[in-house]
Amino acid sequence: MSAKYFHLTVKEIIDETPDTKTFSFWHPIHQAISYKAGQFLTLIPEIEGKKVRRSYSMSSSPNKDASLAVTIKRVPGGLVSNYLCDNLKVGDAIETMEPMGHFVIEPNPTKERVIVLFGGGSGITPLMSIAKSVLPVETKTKVYLVYGSRNEENIIFKKQLDELEAQYSNRFKVLHVLSQPSYTWIGYKTRINQASAVTFLKQDFAIDIAKAEYYLCGPEGMMQHVEAAIKIFGVTDNQIHKEHFFSAHDEKAMEDEDEAGSLKEQTITIQYEGNDYTVVVKPHETILDAALRDDIDLPYSCQAGMCTACMGKCIAGKVSMDEEDGLTDNEIKQGYILTCVAHPTSSGVVIEID
Ligand SMILES: Cc1cc2nc3c(=O)[nH]c(=O)nc-3n(C[C@H](O)[C@H](O)[C@H](O)COP(=O)(O)OP(=O)(O)OC[C@H]3O[C@@H](n4cnc5c(N)ncnc54)[C@H](O)[C@@H]3O)c2cc1C
Ligand code: FES
Structure with missing residues (x-):
């Protein structure tokens, strides 16, 4: 099932701390976006002619706040967090994916916990x-x-x-x-x-x-x-x-520059929308990183192995994943992978993406 996309207009911007801003958005006309407390929005700004995606958890409450809000903290040197904090203004529209995520709670008046x-x-x-x-x-x-x-x-x-x-x-x-x-x-x-x-x-x-x-x-x-x-x-x-706001791969790479030592550059094939793409995946890259670098417009959202938007199937060769929590044991047995946390570990890898 493909994800839904919306254009949301910025209603208000609040400076929370010197490096953090809350952006609240109007719901689209004729269509309130429903979400659960704890879910995230994937914002898709266009930066220097290229669309990029980053996930931001909603700081608003679905049953208390009239508008949706995300709260963004600048990451030193980070592309999207700084771009949004510097450029997004009240009245601007930004593309987003529908709310996603399993870090949720459903309040229940009968519960005492x-x-x-x-x-x-x-x-x-x-x-x-x-x-x-x-x-x-x-x-x-x-x-x-x-x-x-x-x-x-x-x-x-x-x-x-x-x-x-x-x-x-x-x-x-x-x-x-x-x-x-x-x-x-x-x-x-x-x-x-x-x-x-x-x-x-x-x-x-x-x-x-x-x-x-x-x-x-x-x-x-x-x-x-x-x-x-x-x-x-x-x-x-x-x-x-x-x-997890950052994939295990990001965190390992930040902590340990030698992390990629055991991985080798591999040339893989990605089958997507009727095309076969040949992609070189470098040791530090995930399969998704490598495809996006080559401007192959694969589906993705959280980039942290949680939302499954980037799911594909490994039909030849071997792949390892930094984070397996997003898939069931059965899916893993059947060869499903999440390209945002996956690395080819053998030659001849072929990934099929629906
Ligand atoms: C489900 C989910 C929910 C999220 N919710 C929020 C949220 O509510 N608020 C929020 O501010 N962010 C949130 N994030 C993080 C957000 O998606 C971006 O990863 C973050 O804003 C950095 O993006 P960037 O483009 O600025 O940095 P990038 O350009 O992607 O990164 C630049 C460099 O900084 C490193 N880096 C990234 N983050 C950090 C960090 N925290 N500390 C040190 N180095 C880092 C990267 O590995 C890279 O080397 C969430 C992420 C996920 C997956
Ligand atoms: S993009 Fe969310 S699991 Fe890969």
Whole structure:
């Protein structure tokens, strides 16, 4: 099934921090876009004559906010985050794909639960949507947020979180954790790691760790530490939801320049829309990166192995994936791959894309 595309007009732009802006959009005329708290939009700006795609989680709540909003933090040297923060103006229209993603919550008024949100930096965006959506609907549910930022001025949504905490004072608690605060900061000065995560849950929130539901979104290291900490207390995989903003490939490549050492340049064939394309995939590239470099207009969205928009089938040769969570075991057995996280590991690879 092919994805739907929309053109959204910018309604308002809010400066959240010195490097982060919220862009809210009007719904298209005659057609409200429906989405779930925690999902993302894929924005498709045209930069220097080329369309590029990046995913941004919605910071708005589907059941509370009249318009859709995304919140974008500049990545130093990053193409799209800086382009949008510098150029997108109120009244401009931008192409987007329909909302996608499985990092979602569906508020249910009959539920009474404990939900713990762990966020770092721009990872607050889907968590903000989740908190704003759950609190008014699930009137017996308690929500706890641990939010890691560098310093006071980098805390995204500080005022909105304070207001939400005041409004739901007996059911919503926020703990700001700063890694490099000013000397006047009286809260925690630490990173979110395995040991500090346990302290927050046991001492600050005093919750039964084993029984809560967890939503994690932030740097990979932070999410790994929190997951390891809560699993010691018996939390199971189905209680843990994670959103990755960057693919494992990006993060590995950022950390370890030798990561591509075991991969070799391979020439592959991509069968798409009745054409056979020959593409050279370099060791640092994914199959999708290589195809886009050659201007082959393959389908994609999140570029992080989660949305399945880039799914193809490997019908010859061998392919490895940095991240397999987006596919079922059965799909993997049948040879399906996600081109945004896939690398050819043998000669003669042929990928078929519907
Ligand atoms: C599902 C999903 C939801 C997302 N939601 C949001 C959101 O709500 N808000 C938001 O701001 N971003 C979000 N992102 C990230 C966003 O899609 C882009 O990846 C980000 O804006 C960087 O794009 P860019 O074009 O500016 O940088 P690029 O030009 O793509 O990257 C430039 C360089 O920076 C590296 N890089 C990318 N990100 C980082 C980083 N964080 N730290 C260090 N180096 C980095 C890249 O590997 C590359 O080497 C989300 C991503 C996904 C997959
Ligand atoms: S583009 Fe989303 S899984 Fe590949």
